[in-house]
Amino acid sequence: MSKITTEDVEYVAGLAQLILDDDSKERLVHEMGDILNYMDALNELDTEDIEPMMHVLDLANVYREDEVKKSLSKEDVFKNAPKSEGDYFLVPRILDNTES
Amino acid sequence: MEYEVVIGMEIHVEIDTKSKVFCGCKNEFHAPANSHVCPVCLGMPGALPVMNREMVNKSVAVGLALNCEISRWSKMDRKNYFYPDQSKNYQISQFDLPLCHDGSCEFEVNGEINKIGITRAHLEEDTARNDHTQGIGESGIDFNRCGVSLLEIVTEPDLRSAEQTYAFLNHLKQTLLYLGVSDCNMEEGSLRAEPNISVRPVGQKEFGIKSEVKNVASFSGVQKAIEYEFKRQVKALKKGETLIQETRGWDADQGITVPQRTKESAHDYRYFPEPDLIPIAVDEAWEQEIRESLPELPLARKHRTTEQYSLSDYDAGVLTASREMADYFEACVAAGAPAKLATNWITGDLQALISDAKADITNIKITPEQLAAMIGLIEDGTISGKIAKDILPDMFESGKEPKVIVEENGLVQISDLSELEGIIREILTQHPGPVEDFRSGKMQAKGFLVGQSMKATKGKANPKVVNQILDQLLNEE
Amino acid sequence: MSQEIIQKTAHELHDDLRSGATTATALAEAQLAHIDGHDDKVKAYLETWNDEALAQAAAIDDALSKGNDPGLLAGIPIGLKDNLVTTTGTTGCSSQILKGFESPYTATAVQKLYDAGGVMMGKLNMDEFAMGSSTENSSMQKTANPWNLNCVPGGSSGGSAASVAANEAVISIGSDTGGSIRQPAAFCGCVGLKPTYGRVSRYGLIAFASSLDQIGPLTKDVEDSAWALNVLSGKDPHDATSADLPVPDYREALGKDINDITIGLPKEYFTDSLGDDMRQKIETAVDVLKAQGAKVVEVELPHTNHGIAVYYILATAEASANLARFDGVRYGFRHPDAKDVKEMYTMTKSEGFGPEVQRRIMLGTYVLSSGYYDAYYKKAQKVRALIRRDFDQAFEKCDIIATPTTPASAFEFGAKSQDPLEMYLNDIYTTTANLAGVPAISLPCGLTEQQLPAGLQLIGKPFAEADLFRVSHAYEQNRGFDMGHAPIA
Numbered sequence A: 001m002s003k004i005t006t007e008d009v010e011y012v013a014g015l016a017q018l019i020l021d022d023d024s025k026e027r028l029v030h031e032m033g034d035i036l037n038y039m040d041a042l043n044e045l046d047t048e049d050i051e052p053m054m055h056v057l058d059l060a061n062v063y064r065e066d067e068v069k070k071s072l073s074k075e076d077v078f079k080n081a082p083k084s085e086g087d088y089f090l091v092p093r094i095l096d097n098t099e100s
Numbered sequence B: 001m002e003y004e005v006v007i008g009m010e011i012h013v014e015i016d017t018k019s020k021v022f023c024g025c026k027n028e029f030h031a032p033a034n035s036h037v038c039p040v041c042l043g044m045p046g047a048l049p050v051m052n053r054e055m056v057n058k059s060v061a062v063g064l065a066l067n068c069e070i071s072r073w074s075k076m077d078r079k080n081y082f083y084p085d086q087s088k089n090y091q092i093s094q095f096d097l098p099l100c101h102d103g104s105c106e107f108e109v110n111g112e113i114n115k116i117g118i119t120r121a122h123l124e125e126d127t128a129r130n131d132h133t134q135g136i137g138e139s140g141i142d143f144n145r146c147g148v149s150l151l152e153i154v155t156e157p158d159l160r161s162a163e164q165t166y167a168f169l170n171h172l173k174q175t176l177l178y179l180g181v182s183d184c185n186m187e188e189g190s191l192r193a194e195p196n197i198s199v200r201p202v203g204q205k206e207f208g209i210k211s212e213v214k215n216v217a218s219f220s221g222v223q224k225a226i227e228y229e230f231k232r233q234v235k236a237l238k239k240g241e242t243l244i245q246e247t248r249g250w251d252a253d254q255g256i257t258v259p260q261r262t263k264e265s266a267h268d269y270r271y272f273p274e275p276d277l278i279p280i281a282v283d284e285a286w287e288q289e290i291r292e293s294l295p296e297l298p299l300a301r302k303h304r305t306t307e308q309y310s311l312s313d314y315d316a317g318v319l320t321a322s323r324e325m326a327d328y329f330e331a332c333v334a335a336g337a338p339a340k341l342a343t344n345w346i347t348g349d350l351q352a353l354i355s356d357a358k359a360d361i362t363n364i365k366i367t368p369e370q371l372a373a374m375i376g377l378i379e380d381g382t383i384s385g386k387i388a389k390d391i392l393p394d395m396f397e398s399g400k401e402p403k404v405i406v407e408e409n410g411l412v413q414i415s416d417l418s419e420l421e422g423i424i425r426e427i428l429t430q431h432p433g434p435v436e437d438f439r440s441g442k443m444q445a446k447g448f449l450v451g452q453s454m455k456a457t458k459g460k461a462n463p464k465v466v467n468q469i470l471d472q473l474l475n476e477e
Numbered sequence C: 001m002s003q004e005i006i007q008k009t010a011h012e013l014h015d016d017l018r019s020g021a022t023t024a025t026a027l028a029e030a031q032l033a034h035i036d037g038h039d040d041k042v043k044a045y046l047e048t049w050n051d052e053a054l055a056q057a058a059a060i061d062d063a064l065s066k067g068n069d070p071g072l073l074a075g076i077p078i079g080l081k082d083n084l085v086t087t088t089g090t091t092g093c094s095s096q097i098l099k100g101f102e103s104p105y106t107a108t109a110v111q112k113l114y115d116a117g118g119v120m121m122g123k124l125n126m127d128e129f130a131m132g133s134s135t136e137n138s139s140m141q142k143t144a145n146p147w148n149l150n151c152v153p154g155g156s157s158g159g160s161a162a163s164v165a166a167n168e169a170v171i172s173i174g175s176d177t178g179g180s181i182r183q184p185a186a187f188c189g190c191v192g193l194k195p196t197y198g199r200v201s202r203y204g205l206i207a208f209a210s211s212l213d214q215i216g217p218l219t220k221d222v223e224d225s226a227w228a229l230n231v232l233s234g235k236d237p238h239d240a241t242s243a244d245l246p247v248p249d250y251r252e253a254l255g256k257d258i259n260d261i262t263i264g265l266p267k268e269y270f271t272d273s274l275g276d277d278m279r280q281k282i283e284t285a286v287d288v289l290k291a292q293g294a295k296v297v298e299v300e301l302p303h304t305n306h307g308i309a310v311y312y313i314l315a316t317a318e319a320s321a322n323l324a325r326f327d328g329v330r331y332g333f334r335h336p337d338a339k340d341v342k343e344m345y346t347m348t349k350s351e352g353f354g355p356e357v358q359r360r361i362m363l364g365t366y367v368l369s370s371g372y373y374d375a376y377y378k379k380a381q382k383v384r385a386l387i388r389r390d391f392d393q394a395f396e397k398c399d400i401i402a403t404p405t406t407p408a409s410a411f412e413f414g415a416k417s418q419d420p421l422e423m424y425l426n427d428i429y430t431t432t433a434n435l436a437g438v439p440a441i442s443l444p445c446g447l448t449e450q451q452l453p454a455g456l457q458l459i460g461k462p463f464a465e466a467d468l469f470r471v472s473h474a475y476e477q478n479r480g481f482d483m484g485h486a487p488i489a
Ligand SMILES: [Zn+2]
Pocket: B020, B023, B024, B025, B036, B037, B038, B039, B040, B041, B042, B147
């Protein structure tokens, strides 16, 4: 019994915007299951009183001053764009339910 | 069964920083699409955000104005979702440690003080704009707004009517303008208000199922959306339907709300701490520094204006509607104008001139000192109120001193007794009829004679003196 | 002559260029010719910048002839991992989704190399988005280990390590998220340094896992590593996580004695899973340090065994967000058949990302998804704190921790790519330094029975790279053997 199901894999693929064929789903159920099982070894540690570590650097308050800097030239903005027209990047039509 | 509506607000405010929140691109609304973008706000590979210090300062100012606690330790998080209004497909926002939290805000509704709880105010970045007019089957994206400093203010569900909500929103906007942290321009999207609306039977403690209404472009739209949602939800409940928690869009043309985005996974945003940004630690000293820089806020200023200048609640409210007008008023009084007269002139003739010129009190030519000087000329009898009304547009146009205008146009009031006596004797001789009428007891004939005297002096005669002389001459014989 | 010149180190060439023994142009030409002659076998480079390199070299020669100092690395041929953005050439992270990307800006670290006069030779192969330990996950080509062409060069900075080992670059720049500089350096017999997190700006390094990534040099010897770090280090206003600390002249640490140094040996690293051959290499290396006056003690790093799990939770979670931006909107590949935005995302990503990248995005998305955050991500952050605490405590007893870099030497192509978990476990000795944010270096410490290089890892205290260089240099100068050159070099 794998730690995760095909439905889990499909749900996560939906969040990640990936299309998986049936073979890939099957494979990922096992691979991810194995890896997650391995990760479960962390549960043997008592971390009740431990603060989660977000940064290894003991830093706070790093800011930039509110100064306007040069933006990119139009050429640099669009030079890698798969599709653009005039001043805009173009994408295929946005359907309402796109946001996953 | 009687129902009541329960409303909480989510308000997005674009904070008026010169550059965007995480990069040096200019924060400017009117610019060609994609002209204010760089590797950071375009989400180019390898680019990293760095927090704008002024964004923190201004957000703390808002938090303090809303009586919030300022977090001593706060961090940014990534909110993950795919939509072409983001360049990175995550929005840098704050999840569990907002910069400002647990505040409250007092505001007036019809002269009564109301109070609303402020849940939190957190930092985030604004989104790109999608332009659906770019041709068939395609959408254009403009990333100029992507990464603009944005503060999201979330209130408690403390509001109980559309009218109360409207009053709160206006008060909040007034406060933000007082603070100078945003231009609050709703047409340009600098201020966006989204109500969460639910209904419940009167007397019930538990909240109902709420709907979140988006795409509302004005405060009156919010008011209408609340009224609509209240009716819709009550109707559904009365029919025995079960409401679902959902996001609905406001259709201003039809005056209705319609369901949006109902996918189940819609809210699995997978928040986690933004590893590219360093925690924000506003200590007591920093908080104090910002607190000391806060201006007097609208309610306090209104209250003080009422007390200090012995003005009515209404007058004080009009004068303190904006910080700039209140400043103008106080400068005018400081320059010697009596408070009530200054109020009348500012909220009356001057305001009308400003409105007609579509100008702003901060950039008009007539200074508060000049207005005070003009009022002084009325007070000392140099000009009449009538003349003052005539010269004000001239002052507004030219920025000239009132005294100069009066002298240039020979508008000084005639108060000289012997000069006026001569003129009035002449008039009495020319109009024996009314003189006779008056003497036979028809008091209103005097009005005619005053009018003739003013006419003869082109309005420059001091009406008080004219009356005095008339009384004297008419009673002589 | 040209064979000889490209075998030299940066510090040797520095003197040759100033004495007039050679010119930057001659060096660049020799380097390009050597790449041309060898890279069809090694396949380290994705692209070379011949014209730009020669133009740069000419400018360096011009400056030198006028008596100007064109910088510490003037004229030195340098190779760049394909995840460092440059306005020259393309930057593709060895991925189909970014192939051909022309960056409008240059990474800070690379700009510093340019400013120091370094001559950039081109872009080096890597595991796609730095995800892998063998460079087999590159979507572009397979890079071979110059010591044995049937073996992998390690990864993810496989191209960087192979280029230095094959003398196709004097210095290469890599990035290290869980061992991606040190492991390939060990496999290819060169010196690989992962600096303290925050020492080198990450601006312009295409992120894999932002809280772990660090840029560092792969070099022929320790002295070059110190020279390179001198140039790469420093606070960058574009990277909030770069440390605002002074940068010492690391060259001054070289050649000093190590009598005051205590070496800690963590018992958790010397278990049965470590092969006898490798164990013996490390013990011999430690003996060299002892002979130089260092004290040796045993230390404990009790959470070592949990490092891999913590690492793969945090790294994949961060990666799942970092890689979201590759969506076909502003740059890179967009699937031509997408009819709406949703299809643009799904088709572009599914075709543009390779299998390992997709697997990690899936894992990272899963551990962050609703209901699992506390069990995985938050738990991993807590254990990360414990791992850091392990190091802090160990460093109360010692100055430097010595371990193997890898459990074994380079493996053959395909040997581990079937089972991802087994591949992940290969990073067991290297990930903890990233999790703790401490600096670590891998040094060649001899050849195994398979005639493949073995790597000694030395781990230092945060921002104590100077100590790391001092001990590393003492080892290198006194190890009593010459690593020689790879057969393909
Ligand atoms: Zn920008």
